[in-house]
Amino acid sequence: GAGVSQTPSNKVTEKGKYVELRCDPISGHTALYWYRQSLGQGPEFLIYFQGTGAADDSGLPNDRFFAVRPEGSVSTLKIQRTERGDSAVYLCASSNGGTQYFGPGTRLLVL
């Protein structure tokens, strides 16, 4: 597709469960980013990949959060032992230098 895609668009889970959120970047974009947007807030940086490696993971809130990008394209954000405070919209963006282009996000609700 032409833009960044994210699946699922919505995810409802129970506290303590494991979830995976997927991001398909724009074809050819080497950089990929994850952000989290809580209600009424701007997006906050989580992690940035350049190719297959995590170049900056300083925004991950704790060790329950982990992300991978094994082949330098698709990325998966993994959250273990989900908590109600993890409820937010998770945004993915990709770039080929300079401008970041965002996907529609995954809305995660932890009950």
Added chain:
Amino acid sequence: AQSVTQPDIHITVSEGASLELRCNYSYGATPYLFWYVQSPGQGLQLLLKYFSGDTLVQGIKGFEAEFKRSQSSFNLRKPSVHWSDAAEYFCAVVRFGNEKLTFGTGTRLTIIP
């Protein structure tokens, strides 16, 4: 650390009126500056960006923004708003050599007839 302030949480404007959304940043050098728009249930769409050069930048949908170094500001303007401009607007900065965007808290724009 860099930060972005959008002092107006919510602005209401009449259709056809002019618009200015404020953005101030805190950073020691000139950052790269962006304005994004987010419609309900939609992702973030880039309106315009400033990297260097002419301090008045033109974007999509008739928007423009002016970088003022002396005021550390990057305000967004539109001469005549349309009902379809109702959305949330985010200012963001990225420091050269550091890839992560820092966003403001956003300004919600409501358009009234």
